[in-house]
Amino acid sequence: MLANEWKKNAISVMDKIEETQMENIRKVAEVMADTIEAGRWVHTFGCGHANLPIEEMYPRIGGFVGFHPLCELPLTFFTHITGEMGIHQFLWLERAEGYGQSIMKSWNFDEKDVVWIFSHTGINAVNIDVALEAKKRGMKVIVFGSASETGNKVPRHSCGKNLFQIADYVVDTCCPIVDASCQLKKHQDKVGPLSTMASVTTVWMTICTVAEILEERGVKLYIHPSHNVPGDTTAHERLDACIAEYKKRSAGL
Incomplete structure (x- = not known):
């Protein structure tokens, strides 16, 4: 069954991440911890399905305040497929050089902030725009994507560098460049992507x-609680504290 093949492929990727990326993960975690401890933001950015890991962070049960999504609706909502905000418009926008510059102009950043970008291939212009603009503002750039498979690909950007070549820190997601991992008998294209x-x-x-790291440093974390545990009478109070902290940090953004 292809179900078992996909699971085997997924576990193989996870094992490779553990075998090869733990040092890189520790490095970027230290950088992010420094930013959050300073009361600043880890800004997150991705297009299409690379927005899904951003949605996982916050607000999310078990997530905590410190991660700020730089989400643009035309780059993240394309499930109409056709018509308004369809897939063709999305594909054009993520390759449009200059769009990312306009996105970055809409926010107030600080040199203590970090920008965390997700991209499987690292070649599309909007991601590269965001990374270049972040560096102009003195921010560190962290990129997660399939670096070993795509790290030397030619970018769709006039700067001549792809996202992995621009980044200060890279974590390799260890996925194949084609992303999909299960071959059918009668079709050219595979099914079962792994990048998400x-x-x-x-x-x-x-x-x-x-x-x-933050707990070891004595920093209080504002962790988003579950609202579904019977007998937990303070979940809403803890949630209110999270939202209050988020409001305080986001003032002036």
């Missing part, structure tokens, strides 16, 4: 490490 699973895996490996 790999991105979410590396996200939580990283964020859990950030939490561990």
Whole structure:
């Protein structure tokens, strides 16, 4: 069954992440912890399915305040497929040089902030725009994607560098460049992509490490609680504290 093949492929990617990326994950977790401890933001950015790991972070049960999504609706909502905000418009926008510059102009950043970008291939212009603009503003750039498979690909950007070549820190999601992993007998294209699973895996490996570092430093974490546990009478109070902290940090953004 292809079900078992996909699971085997997914586990293989997760094992490779553990074998090769733990040092990189620790490095980026230290950088993020420094930013959050300073009361600043880890800004997150991705297009299409690379937005899904961002949705996993916050607000999310088990996530905590410190991660700010730089989400643009035309780059993240394309499930109409056709018509308004369809897939063709999305594909054009993510390759449109200059769009990312306009996105970055809409926010107020600080040199202590970090920008965390997700991209499987690292070649599309909007991601590269965001990375270049972040560096102009003195921010560190962290990129998660299939670096070993795509790290030397030619970018769709006039700067001549892809996202992995621009980044200060890279974590390799260890996915094949084609992404899909299961071959059918009568079709050219494979099914069963792995990049979302790999991105979410590396996200939580990283964020859990950030939490561990901050706790060791004595920093209070504002963790989003579950609202569904019978007998937990303070969940809404803890949620209110999270939202209040988020509001305080986001003032002036």
